[in-house]
Amino acid sequence: MSGQSSKRIWIYDTTLRDGSQAEGISLSIEDKLRIARRLDELGIPFIEGGWPGANPKDVQFFWRLKDEPLQQAQVVAFCSTRRPGKKAADDPMLQEILSAGTDWVTIFGKSWDLHVTEGLQTSLDENLAMIRETIAYLKSCGRRVIYDAEHWFDGYRHNRDYAVQTLEAAIAAGAEWLVFCDTNGGTLPHEIARICREVMDRLGDRGRDDLKFGIHTHNDSETAVANAIAAVLEGVEMVQGTIDGYGERCGNANLCSAIPNLQLKLGYRCLDPQRLPKLTETSRFVSEIANLAPDSRAPFVGLSAFAHKGGIHVSAVQRNPLTYEHISPEAVGNHRRIVISEQAGMSNVLAKARNFGIDLHKDDPTCRQLLQKLKEMENEGYQFEAAEASFELLMREVMGDRPELFELQGFKVHCDRGPGMTHAWATVKVTVEGQNILEAAEGNGPVSALDAALRKALVTFYPRVSDFHLTDYKVRIIDGSSGTSAKTRVLVESSNGVDRWSTVGVSTNIIDASYQAIVEGLEYGLLLQRPSEKVAVRV
């Protein structure tokens, strides 16, 4: 059971469904598609995409993936059992899940008698019929079914026999996976282990060794990851969770911790070992899309996860990392940071430069200047993690290889609101190759007006700016407790239809910050056109 070399654990990601139910997260269909593609690249085999019955917009997510399918992942639609007293075939919610057109569906059903009688206000027998008939119906429509036993552990503790009956109903109807869900998040690891073991033994005694079990935990006790591991050690083969542990209340099991623990320490195979190093970038990507600050203290993938403070042990770490690090940071795509030391930033900078195909030596004075400039800018609030194009421009500037494409003389932005109307326009004045150009444009708001005016001003000399468009625009207030005087950081993503690149701007003035990010976006896009340059464009 434990430590079997390379036993497969099936990772089931519910970031787009359970994760998106978290407070403060609101994902558009585009957001979900971008995340799904990243999860697909990471090699996650199951991606739960939404609950079409509850959120009508969710079905469009599935339809879009029909047009442009993922490379390897199975996309799963989520739904409840049919309503009490209804026929499965007559339940509109189930029609919604079918219209999603996925091969796999996940059905959740009540395991706890109290939830049946008080929550659903129906009989225990009817609930069993609901489970059985819903699964049978969906199978008859050609779907493969995963069954989520909701409130499993609480239900088992309160009425063990009934809980097992609900599971047996799912098994009889042909569910291929039976997932134990700790929906309230209150169960501790030793209890998870005990209950999984008992149930699996009990079902195994009846000759059902072919059954496959999963675990779905929540972090209300701060043990979601430990709970998932405890279940796997008892023979569970699927782990449901989310990237960065996002989810309602205290979140779901954090896959960014569960996967490395299972794979690097216990010898299970969750992801293709070649793809595991993509974990950190996937984590950062999802937090960016969700517009949430990444947790620097996050295990494995956090910025501080392998940050060593100065002193004696820093040299010890470098000589023999395993004396101070539980895993090698590179195994999950993270890196060691030495804090309060010039050498720390240095290795970051060297690594980053290498990424861009620039071979800097740490003794190179340019490297030191770059590090210095980087630290200054980061102190002002710049963050280059999600704005690699800006970082590259900075590097080029320090290396003396950043051509000045135009000189900004100034801009004015106006925003008028009167009865029944709001109007925004901007005027921009630039100098290109000695010539002054003044242009004005309107926009939905001050930032789009400024963007439009700037392009108008540049298009005569740089016709290609009309190929660029902004594909994302994010604003983060760096010190919100200063109210409207806080510094603003704007992240902009641009595209020329083929490549995408991100740039950043910081200022107490949101228009100014937006301008910086936009103008660097244009600058970088124009650099991409120079045939002699080979520039890394990975965002």
Next chain:
Amino acid sequence: MSGQSSKRIWIYDTTLRDGSQAEGISLSIEDKLRIARRLDELGIPFIEGGWPGANPKDVQFFWRLKDEPLQQAQVVAFCSTRRPGKKAADDPMLQEILSAGTDWVTIFGKSWDLHVTEGLQTSLDENLAMIRETIAYLKSCGRRVIYDAEHWFDGYRHNRDYAVQTLEAAIAAGAEWLVFCDTNGGTLPHEIARICREVMDRLGDRGRDDLKFGIHTHNDSETAVANAIAAVLEGVEMVQGTIDGYGERCGNANLCSAIPNLQLKLGYRCLDPQRLPKLTETSRFVSEIANLAPDSRAPFVGLSAFAHKGGIHVSAVQRNPLTYEHISPEAVGNHRRIVISEQAGMSNVLAKARNFGIDLHKDDPTCRQLLQKLKEMENEGYQFEAAEASFELLMREVMGDRPELFELQGFKVHCDRGPGMTHAWATVKVTVEGQNILEAAEGNGPVSALDAALRKALVTFYPRVSDFHLTDYKVRIIDGSSGTSAKTRVLVESSNGVDRWSTVGVSTNIIDASYQAIVEGLEYGLLLQRPSEKVAVRV
């Protein structure tokens, strides 16, 4: 062993020492004293206050507590074993720890042979002497000693016999507590349990049943709390951790999760049951002092820990909370929140109205209208989850009880950037009680200029607006892939120095969205002043 009713677990808080080593935390002596007094009030029995040998300022913390002692907690000074090759009495670091004048001291020593030979660069025997002699010396000076076995689990796995010898050296010298430290944070709960059990059995076999053991875990695997619990279930009686899990890298074991798990679920006694409800306020206090944003998703004490979304289960929660909550929020001083969201059904709305002292019935047409308006606005991008004041204003509007405090005639916002300068100002025109008022103001940026102009315009009729200030300002782009034409949602938090409230605004124009949020913030603040109104202010 497990679940013994009211077996005492000694909580040892190292927020002020290990916790303060976290990136981004810098505690002054005053900060530490304030935290120590709060921990004392909570009833924490051991408070590790610092490492005088490493941080000379730390000794002042201990001296201040000599003058104004805590009520019940033992303050502990932390230190390493003596230097290799030195006599304990001659080691200046040990003199520092003695000068702290505490009854208790904690000494950490190396358990892992590799650390002794490569890290300390001394012999295995010398390390045993260092442990033995340091503890013996401090005892001879009248101190009671806790021994932290550093890198215990890794050391035990690599060289079990040597690790046990280090522990025996500490025992022989008279250490009263032996604490197993998972210093690298890489050990998983089942291994923690196994190793604790083996060692405690082995020492028990030698007739040492009087020994008391502790556990000190780190969160690099996201299992620090689970690890602490696993150790306690094997008979360990002290748990070392920090408030909010603060600490280097991924942090220490979070006492705000460990304590409620142990006390409320496993029947151990960590704190006086009357004081356990102080846990949440202690957590918030420490994050305030540390100047870190509290983690809203934190188990037990987080703002979202008991936040319920969605229609069906909200009514179920209110009827029978234990169907959806693993513990009662009040047990740790937290409270349930019903979150307003797209999935809001009638029951959410009713629950919220009750919070505001408004008794709506679900058959009331007002309720239906409110729900309708809510859904429309949420489709446009409004999110009331984090903007409860805006929600209340909306409710009042539907109920015909939203007084018009002023009428906006219009505003103009300007933003100029020229060589070496950026300038922002705004003009606002309002009508109050039939009188037209026009005011202008400058600001760091367009939004702060608009805010300042608006207050200037209102202050003559509503002098109290000068008491309000913005404490937080957040911007979220709702559909970022529309680039700068995307809808913007602005969330603003305001305060009058006592209460805090949040409001929201949505528009494709960021200035407009900010205006809406700001003006609702002012409106709500003014409503709070009306003596006949009892308005809920909990954000």
